[in-house]
Amino acid sequence: MKSSLLKVYESTQKRELPKHELEFGRTFTDHMFVMDFSESEGWHDAKIVPYEPLSIDPAAMVFHYGQSVFEGLKAYLSPQGEPLLFRPEKNIARLNKSNERLCIPAIDEEFLLDALKELIQIDQNWIPSANGTSLYIRPFIISTEPFLGVALSTQYKLIIILSPVGAYYKEGINPVKIAVENEYVRAVRGGTGEAKTGGNYASSLKAQEQAANGGYAQVLWLDGVEKKYIEEVGSMNVFFKIKDEVVTPELNGSILNGVTRDSVIQLLEYWGVNVIERKVTIEEIYEEYKKGNIDEVFGSGTATVISPVGQLDWNNYQMVFNNGETGNLVQKVYETLTGIQYGRLEDPFNWIEQVNVRRRVNKVG
Amino acid sequence: MKSSLLKVYESTQKRELPKHELEFGRTFTDHMFVMDFSESEGWHDAKIVPYEPLSIDPAAMVFHYGQSVFEGLKAYLSPQGEPLLFRPEKNIARLNKSNERLCIPAIDEEFLLDALKELIQIDQNWIPSANGTSLYIRPFIISTEPFLGVALSTQYKLIIILSPVGAYYKEGINPVKIAVENEYVRAVRGGTGEAKTGGNYASSLKAQEQAANGGYAQVLWLDGVEKKYIEEVGSMNVFFKIKDEVVTPELNGSILNGVTRDSVIQLLEYWGVNVIERKVTIEEIYEEYKKGNIDEVFGSGTATVISPVGQLDWNNYQMVFNNGETGNLVQKVYETLTGIQYGRLEDPFNWIEQVNVRRRVNKVG
Numbered sequence: 215m216k217s218s219l220l221k222v223y224e225s226t227q228k229r230e231l232p233k234h235e236l237e238f239g240r241t242f243t244d245h246m247f248v249m250d251f252s253e254s255e256g257w258h259d260a261k262i263v264p265y266e267p268l269s270i271d272p273a274a275m276v277f278h279y280g281q282s283v284f285e286g287l288k289a290y291l292s293p294q295g296e297p298l299l300f301r302p303e304k305n306i307a308r309l310n311k312s313n314e315r316l317c318i319p320a321i322d323e324e325f326l327l328d329a330l331k332e333l334i335q336i337d338q339n340w341i342p343s344a345n346g347t348s349l350y351i352r353p354f355i356i357s358t359e360p361f362l363g364v365a366l367s368t369q370y371k372l373i374i375i376l377s378p379v380g381a382y383y384k385e386g387i388n389p390v391k392i393a394v395e396n397e398y399v400r401a402v403r404g405g406t407g408e409a410k411t412g413g414n415y416a417s418s419l420k421a422q423e424q425a426a427n428g429g430y431a432q433v434l435w436l437d438g439v440e441k442k443y444i445e446e447v448g449s450m451n452v453f454f455k456i457k458d459e460v461v462t463p464e465l466n467g468s469i470l471n472g473v474t475r476d477s478v479i480q481l482l483e484y485w486g487v488n489v490i491e492r493k494v495t496i497e498e499i500y501e502e503y504k505k506g507n508i509d510e511v512f513g514s515g516t517a518t519v520i521s522p523v524g525q526l527d528w529n530n531y532q533m534v535f536n537n538g539e540t541g542n543l544v545q546k547v548y549e550t551l552t553g554i555q556y557g558r559l560e561d562p563f564n565w566i567e568q569v570n571v572r573r574r575v576n577k578v579g
Numbered sequence: 580m581k582s583s584l585l586k587v588y589e590s591t592q593k594r595e596l597p598k599h600e601l602e603f604g605r606t607f608t609d610h611m612f613v614m615d616f617s618e619s620e621g622w623h624d625a626k627i628v629p630y631e632p633l634s635i636d637p638a639a640m641v642f643h644y645g646q647s648v649f650e651g652l653k654a655y656l657s658p659q660g661e662p663l664l665f666r667p668e669k670n671i672a673r674l675n676k677s678n679e680r681l682c683i684p685a686i687d688e689e690f691l692l693d694a695l696k697e698l699i700q701i702d703q704n705w706i707p708s709a710n711g712t713s714l715y716i717r718p719f720i721i722s723t724e725p726f727l728g729v730a731l732s733t734q735y736k737l738i739i740i741l742s743p744v745g746a747y748y749k750e751g752i753n754p755v756k757i758a759v760e761n762e763y764v765r766a767v768r769g770g771t772g773e774a775k776t777g778g779n780y781a782s783s784l785k786a787q788e789q790a791a792n793g794g795y796a797q798v799l800w801l802d803g804v805e806k807k808y809i810e811e812v813g814s815m816n817v818f819f820k821i822k823d824e825v826v827t828p829e830l831n832g833s834i835l836n837g838v839t840r841d842s843v844i845q846l847l848e849y850w851g852v853n854v855i856e857r858k859v860t861i862e863e864i865y866e867e868y869k870k871g872n873i874d875e876v877f878g879s880g881t882a883t884v885i886s887p888v889g890q891l892d893w894n895n896y897q898m899v900f901n902n903g904e905t906g907n908l909v910q911k912v913y914e915t916l917t918g919i920q921y922g923r924l925e926d927p928f929n930w931i932e933q934v935n936v937r938r939r940v941n942k943v944g
Contacts, residue, residue: 239638239727246637267634272611272740273604277721280645280777281784286727317784352727356642362604362651362717362742364780364814366788375637377727397769402803404764406782412645413778415729417771419646419682423731438767439804449729 220329222336225264236342236380238517239350243337247329247353247374251319257372260325262333265375273360275367282412283312284354286516287473288379289334289569291341292557297334297349297569300555302327304473309353311471312409317366318355326353330374331569337376338569346381346552350517382518387540387548389524390431392447394496395421396529400445400468402438407445407468415449422448432513434526436496438468444494450513450521451475454499455543457507464491474514478547480563487543496528503533510541519555520548585694587701590629601707601745603882604715608702612694612739616684622737625690627698630740638725640732647777648677649719651881652838653744654699654934656706657922662699662714662934665920667692669838674718676836677774682731683720691718695739696934702741703934711746711917715882747883752905752913754889755796757812759861760786761894765811765833767803772810772833780814787813797878799891801861803833809859815878815886816840819864820908822872829856839879843912845928852908861893868898875906884920885913 225244232241242265249260276282287305289297306323313320330351334341341349353374357367398421401407401414418435425433432448444463446452451472453462460482465471482489502508511523524538535541553559557566590609597606607630614625641647652670654662671688678685695716699706706714718739722732763786766772766779783800790798797813809828811817816837818827825847830836847854867873876888889903900906918924922931 240725242638242725265637267636269632269634271632272630272738273607273717273742276642276777277647277719278649278717278777279780279784280647281781282642282645284643315785316781317788350727352638352643354642360605360607362715364783364787366784373637377638399767399769402764402767402770404762404803404806405767405770406778411778411781412641412643413771413776413781415644416646416681416776416778418729419644419731420680422729423682438769441769 219260220332221261222332223261223263224336227264231340232378236347236378238379238382239377241378243340243376243378245333245336246376247333249329249372251370251372253368257319257321260329262329262336268371268373270358271360273362274356274358275361276356276358278362279357279364280411280413280416281316281318281357281367282355283309283316283318284352284410284412285309287351288516288555289341289349289351290556291343294557295343296557297338297341298555298557299331299567299569301473301477301565302330302567304476305353308410308471308473309355312411313355315406315409316411318357318370321372333374333376334569340376340378342378342380344381346383348379350377350379352377387520387522387545389522389538389540391429391525392432392434392523392527393425393428393430394526394528395425395433395435396441397421399438400435403466403468405438405468408465408470410470418449430527434496442495442497444496444499445469447513447523450515450518452513452523453478453511454494454508455510455541456502459488459490461490461492461494463494472514474516474519474551477551477563477565478514478520481547481550484562499526500528500531500533508533509536510543511535512544512547519551520544584625585697586626587697588626588628589701592629596705597743601712601743603744603747604742606743608705608741608743610698610701611741612698614694614737616735616737618733622684622686625694627694627701633736633738635723636725638727639721639723640726641721641723643727644722644729645776645778645781646681646683646722646732647720648674648681648683649717649775649777650674652716653881653920654706654714654716655921656708659922660708661922662703662706663920663922664696664932664934666838666842666930667695667932669841670718673775673836673838674720677776678720680771680774681776683722683735686737698739698741699934705741705743707743707745709746711748713744715742715744717742752885752887752910754887754900754903754905756794756890757797757799757888757892758790758793758795759891759893760790760798760800761806762786764803765800768831768833770803770833773830773836775835783814795892799861807860807862809861809864810834812878812888815880815883817878817888818843818876819859819873820875820906821867824853824855826855826857826859828859837879839881839884839916842916842930843879843885846912846915849927864891865893865896865898873898874901875908876900877909877912884916885909
């Protein structure tokens with residue numbers, strides 16, 4: 215699919231830019247990208263249109279059988295006012311990985327990245343500039359065939375919406391309290407854990423609700439088979455600093471292959487820190503904790519970038535890391551990653567991608 | 580919620596009743612039921628409206644985090660031309676069980692049953708009358724709040740759509756060929772297997788696709804933990820006649836609590852057949868098969884009612900039951916259940932519920 219096939223229908227009514235403090239994921243920009251799939255035409259009719267409600271048949275398969283995938287990434291404003299993307303090709307490649315698991319037809323990654331840049335350029339004035347703010351980007355694909363048979367849909371919609379978001383941490387990063395989840399399971403070997411698909415998140419809500427009622431920010435998920443191996447924290451990957459090494463659960467098919475996770479690993483290795491990806495049991499963490507060997511624990515994900523874990527509760531045990539305060543390594547990882555993302559620090563990894571690289575085409579209406 | 584609160588907006592343009600052979604789940608009637616949930620009003624604004632596309636914000640949570648549930652049941656036309664429902668209160672109760680797991684606010688079961696009957700009365704002429712045909716009923720709930728945070732939605736829509744469906748079996752029931760699934764997993768203990776939610780079906784598509792490519796109608800799912808206990812067949816519960824007993828996997832939290840499953844158990848017990856609900860391993864089935872102890876295997880579900888399994892392939896073993904033909908017991912269960920459903924046979928269980936029991940109220944427009 216050539217990017218010259220992208221049509222742009224600009225909105226005639228511009229919404230007002232938000233003046234209030236931005237809450238995550240509640241405000242949306244003037245435009246969205248939409249592309250359709252049919253068996254006869256493949257992915258086609260790519261266009262940028264005004265942000266508006268979708269008109270979807272109540273029998274559309276996504277409402278019934280959940281065949282859907284999504285991604286999440288951000289655009290950041292550089293000190294020079296240029297929009298920047300952070301490793302967007304990784305998110306788009308992962309979208310296709312998720313597509314494969316959910317039997318959704320693959321998309322042309324290069325085309326989608328071009329379309330995404332086009333969309334961001336059009337709504338560029340929606341990228342907030344205050345410290346720690348950004349433009350959250352949500353590409354997603356839904357199955358739209360109106361059919362109640364349990365089968366692969368033959369029709370899909372790929373949509374990208376944009377949401378200006380405030381700083382996750384108002385006064386610097388803040389450690390959270392986490393509970394180990396013993397009853398519910400997020401995903402299992404042979405399931406869809408590695409894919410970014412709605413069902414994984416739907417199944418996590420109950421545990422998350424109970425944790426919130428107990429005063430916890432998130433749950434720590436154990437594996438679905440033996441309930442002893444650590445998988446993720448809430449919707450983040452998790453890292454443990456054990457003595458001088460950093461340990462993180464290895465990718466096993468049910469853990470999300472996080473872009474921030476990969477970036478943290480590369481960054482730590484660049485600094486000469488030994489990072490080990492392997493199986494980690496909750497029991498091992500408790501044993502090392504008792505020996506005083508763990509002083510920093512943190513989650514990584516697109517929304518928070520880095521989230522220190524101040525306390526981890528497992529059955530009747532309470533583990534408090536670094537007196538519940540943000541550790542030095544966590545702080546340094548956070549500042550370096552966000553520094554690169556906002557174009558304030560050098561980018562030795564070539565992670566940053568410019569948005570304004572070419573002029574847009576086929577402007578209609 | 581009083582049923583007098585149900586408003587009816589009748590369609591001014593009636594669609595043409597289908598003349599072609601009915602395919603499952605592709606044709607829909609003139610009307611649908613819609614009810615909304617908000618935190619301030621609870622479930623409210625219940626109405627029957629013309630069948631039409633939904634207008635939904637692209638940020639609606641169902642598209643992203645899959646918080647949704649559904650049910651499936653049927654209305655049958657009696658020899659006297661009266662529409663009948665089969666144990667509808669079981670489906671509505673299960674909808675609330677699914678709601679609980681997915682953190683969706685409970686619905687008033689009595690009200691929903693009344694609303695469902697109202698809807699069927701209005702579209703009564705859509706219930707097909709040919710042998711084996713019926714009106715498939717699909718209630719479903721989707722999370723509609725436009726918000727990208729991973730959290731419980733505060734807004735939902737409950738919708739019921741109706742689809743006239745043809746006879747599943749054109750020339751009597753027909754045994755199918757099934758493969759045991761060794762790689763993929765449908766659900767796991769602590770997951771959402773017992774709930775009728777989209778994610779369970781989305782995660783089953785990949786295995787189903789591979790099975791279809793191999794010439795199989797469905798897969799037989801093993802448990803997600805040890806991959807040795809039998810759970811379901813495709814989207815049906817499964818029964819094995821072992822010598823003079825009938826064995827079916829016990830409900831364990833990851834197996835769907837099928838209404839047809841429960842009806843089969845009651846029916847068999849009524850006939851004096853010993854039905855045992857317990858754990859069943861695939862290895863045990865193979866051992867009993869080798870001894871010649873298994874001559875009938877079948878699935879149960881709303882769509883097919885009863886589906887005989889003629890062949891079951893597990894790794895390199897092929898098990899052929901009753902020479903691949905429909906067994907006597909399966910045939911008798913099928914004929915009795917459908918006989919009761921269509922009002923042709925006596926109903927000693929009080930399973931059948933009349934639809935036309937009261938006049939409708941609040942006709943608007």
